[in-house]
Amino acid sequence: MKHLIFAAFLAATAVAAQAQTQARTQGQAQVAVTDAWARATVPAAKASGAFMQIESKTAARLVGVSSPVATAELHQMSMQGDRMAMAHVDTIDLPAGKAVPLAPGGYHVMLMGLKRQLKEGETVPLTLVVEHKDGKRENVDVQLQVRPLTYAPARH
Template sequence: MNRHLIASLAAGLFATSALAQVTVTDPWVRATVPAAKSAGAFMHLQSATNARLVSVSTPIAGRAEIHEMAMENNTMRMRAVDGIDLPAGKPVHLASGGYHLMFFELKRQLKEGETVPVTLVVQDAAKKRTSVTVEAQVKPLTYVAPAMQGHHGH
């Protein structure tokens, strides 16, 4: 009986991934100092069909938002956005200096080496929403993601 339950659960996990049609690679969150109230999260997304990242959540923060860095009056500023388009078959990079995720009202310090669950909500062209949860690795405060040769942000 246990074997059948495990097989059913595994099949369910694969079905959820197939429904989402979004591949998430290299998810990570920057470690924080003890009193920090916010942290940034980064990853690579690719959707099989035209879709849109419309929201994000994590149990380690009171609030999570999708952000972008943009020039405003000759100054680079961070601002919340209502979503990020995920064009079919094209990689979208959430990286420092471009689109990224922000976690506010942190409930605890994020320490290097641990993982943090992050749930992404993706909406397809028919307005159907699917949740994808990933485990983001907490990287050191000084971590710099490897350069993405041939990729220019989003």
């Protein structure tokens, strides 16, 4: 009987410790990503865009991005005269508590040199690298929902 009580005590302690670890890990996350998606591609396409909303609890910067399906870079679309231009950017500021859109026509993630076609309905992994004011970096793993080639998000 003593062995049974001791075993139950050990099991309860292990479960409690695991729950606390999960709570700490979740509590430490400073960045939330919502509505993450990528545009589907035709079979021979070598590039696509990835879009999302990013919100950091504290002031931070998006400093990198990677994916196993392609080379990933941060880009920005902007008007230059009467033409739309796209350029690589090193960082994107994430003001504390403010949702920053990565959307068509603005900041976004460019997926280049695709290793395969992105098909509507699948998910694609992406890792964001966020640098906080204290210099600590946080990797944020995201699953991009692949949406139709013709998908256009609603404008607010």
